[in-house]
Amino acid sequence: MSFSSPFPDVDIPDVLLFDYLFADIDDVADDPALIDGSTGTVTTYRQLVGQILALAGGLHARGLGVGEVSAILCPNIPAFVTVFHGIMRSGGTATTVNSLYTAHEISEQLLDSRATHLFTLSMFLPQADEAATAVGMPRENVILIDGSEQVHPDRTNLRSLLVTGAAPPELHLDPATHLAVLPYSSGTTGRAKGVMLTHRNLVANIAQGGPVIGVTRADRILAVLPFFHIYGMNVLMNGGLYRRAPIITMPKFDLVEFLRIIAELRATYLYIAPPIAVALAKHPIVDSYDTSSIRMIFSGAAPLDAELGHAVARRLGCTVRQGYGMSEMSPVSHTIPEDRDDIPLGTVGVTLPNMVCKIVDPATGEEIEQPSTGVSAPGELWCKGPNVMVGYLADPEATAATLDADGYLHTGDVATVTSEGYVSIVDRVKELIKYKGYQVPPAELEAVLLSHPKIADAAVIGMLDEEHEEIPKAFVVRQPGAELTAEDVMAYVAERVAPHKKVRQVEFIDAIPKSSSGKILRRQLRVPADT
Template sequence: MTIRSPYPDVEIPEVSLFEFLFADGFGDRTDAPALIDGGSGASISFAQLHGMVVKIAAALAERGIGAGDVVALFAPNTPYWVAVFHGVLRANAIVTSANSLYTPGELAHQLADSGAKLLITIAPFLDRAVAAAEQAGLTGDAIITMDKAEGHPALADLLATTAEPPALTVTATDTAVLPYSSGTTGKAKGVVLTHRNLVANLLQIQPLIQVSPETKILAVLPFFHIYGMTVMMNQGVHGRSTVITMPKFDLVEFLRVISTHRIQRVYIAPPVAVALAKHQVVDSYDLSCIEVIVSGAAPLDAELGRAVARRLGCRVLQGYGMTEMSPVSHCIPDDRPDIDLNSVGFALPNMECKLVDPGTGKEVGPGERGELCCRGPNIMTGYLNNPEATAATLDADGFLHTGDVATVTDDGVFTIVDRVKELIKYKGYQVPPAELEALLLTHEKIADAAVIGVHDAEGEEVPKAFVVLQPGAALTEDEVMAFVAERIAPHKKVRVVEFIDAVPKSASGKILRKDLRAREPQAT
């Protein structure tokens, strides 16, 4: 059975994201702060943001960037990230947002795979950016920094242009962004999201999430991730709210920024909830301004969420989504504190969902477990240049198979209960086992390897490697972990190692991860 959202459908205009967010002006919010740098307190008004976007678009067009061209954005959260992002879109081009923790090899893969022509970064990232650009075949003049860096054009140079912006030619169905996701399995793939996908998701979340021009939103979760991009950055601009940015999570600075700026709405991943519930330093700050905390990116334990709510005197809610859904498909509404916090709430307007038994492929009803499949205007058009992966994720009826097992009540409240896919979620980041396994196999002393997610002493899912050594070879657990850590982003590091005689596999050669999960001990 197909389960629709209990909320009425919303009308989605056929416009570009730039038109949707900027075309109607800002009314009495013209001179109000759109963005504030949480560290320095420097702000950019809505009028200034619009002016910067137009200037950046004009400067990019002068450099030959136009319709269909891809510009990579490799930087932490700052107000300038927002201006550059929308400047690229206003230039009729496409943004591919890169994880700021990426190694040169990981970034080079995204640059090459997306066909990026420019890379915009910051000076402290230049060592990795330059190395990645060289691997991907980009020349030095294809790197622009948001700050000053010798030998590279800077954002200030773009803003100094006297050129006029190009005509806006993109349509709702054109690609807007190419974030990279591991999907259900495997190496990161470009997710093709259109302007309509992004506009739709902003309108879909609006009836459930109460954001107004008086709202201050904290953006500590990265803008390069679709969660930060849509739910913090673009929702803030859409709601004419003020978004306060932080480049990374540091608990004391996080608490200071909330207290200083009197932030009402905070978006987090579950590891932050642990700190808010348990760390003594929380009591040193006045956090009475917080009205709502929304957790996403990974499952939130309800008791943990309730502990945060009690300690801070605020509402704690949970949402669910995927990069492939722009990203939100479900959330607990602001005005429904009665909804079970273990759940992810209702499907958004315009969404259709079904639960499918992974074994039989048959649809199941309320109270039964099945893989969650979603259809709606926010669903990606596919994976970039990867029809096989697209076909494995999007079925013939347009339903996206999430890889997550869910249940639903008669009232339409969904709860994620398990996972079909092999993806590991470490602190909200995606860690594909296949990528780690391929890396481990490049070690000359490793004959075979398998990786699964296990839970550590704090309940966090972490990557564990099962390693088969070459005959006569010797390695320690620390040496295996160090080998991986040197070659991969920090969130993907192997954190537990177990040496075994053979990796269990099926007759077809597929790793039997269920057999590995049954082994003891699984984690430290």
């Protein structure tokens, strides 16, 4: 039996993303849209829209065709927003590249997306040029966002495209079919794939978030989550612009700089991933900064343990919420509304408007009923709505395996639902550990480990023991100066879980490998055992 949102459906305008965000800025034209966290420099809505239209005109005059793909290799700086929306306003499609990618990884995305232009910073030129050469992209199509004629006289730079005086093109595109962006899925469970998202997908998800996200014009959003990731791109960047809340950009996460920006620029709304929550809950330096401006912290990209979330809320005196989504859903499908203290923080809340969901037994394919009381059995979460992707670029086989004929996206995540409609993500279907026939969710054990005062971070994977039985193995990062043995760790977990869920092996490491969005890279934890 399917279940849906407790909220009524919202209206989704049939418009392109630029028109949805910027069609009516008269009352905020001179208000700050972007604030550079490093310098405090303000970009107003009037300035931002002027830059976007100027770039769209410059790209159109340069011959960028409708539907042509341009790549962006750039951290969170104000110019990212101009380039991102300038590409789309010219009729193009933007594909955003992870700032940590090597030349080989960049070239793979350029090749797969068929990108004809690459916007980047001087600091990334070595890998950008190598990648562009590898795919045959002309040198003049590698555009320097921070370049100038004086420093880089032989390179195309963003400024030259902004001062052409050319008018942006008139666009007559179908928002439901024209691709706005091509983010690439994280690839943590396989080859990274281009996720085809239309203008309607992005507009829909911003509109769907209206009743639940809670951002207002009075907020100041700190943007440390990367804009190249769908969470930073559409929830934080586009959602913040739509709700007229100034966005404070931060190129990369550094705890001291993060806290300085909060204190000096008075950030009120933080979008984070769980690794930042761990730092906010446990690091002693947090107490050295004025964090009183923070009223809301919203966590996504990976599961946030309830105890950790409550620890952050107590320490900072703010509200903490979490949500769930994925690139393929633009990205949000579930969240805990700001005004719903009754929804347990360990859940991901309720379904967004305009969506329908199912929980399906991955072994039998049978639907699991939403119970009249209590919690359902676990199963794979399937979601359907206007925010669901068109498919994977040039990969019909992967599309068919993920998006069924009825329009349901098979998320690959194991979930439960309560009688009230509260959804909890238990784990990934492919990451569940099978110990003596029992299913053991790594996320549950990680939450227990993180509750230990001497553990700074942790991850759990399934490993084969001497008898080739899959067992839970914990990788643990000790708090600085803490004395902790493997036996201590295993005993602590054993006191708090059923016998079949006990951690059977422990390895201490310096850091848990994670993606830029905060997902644990479990494949990297397995490498030592495989080599």
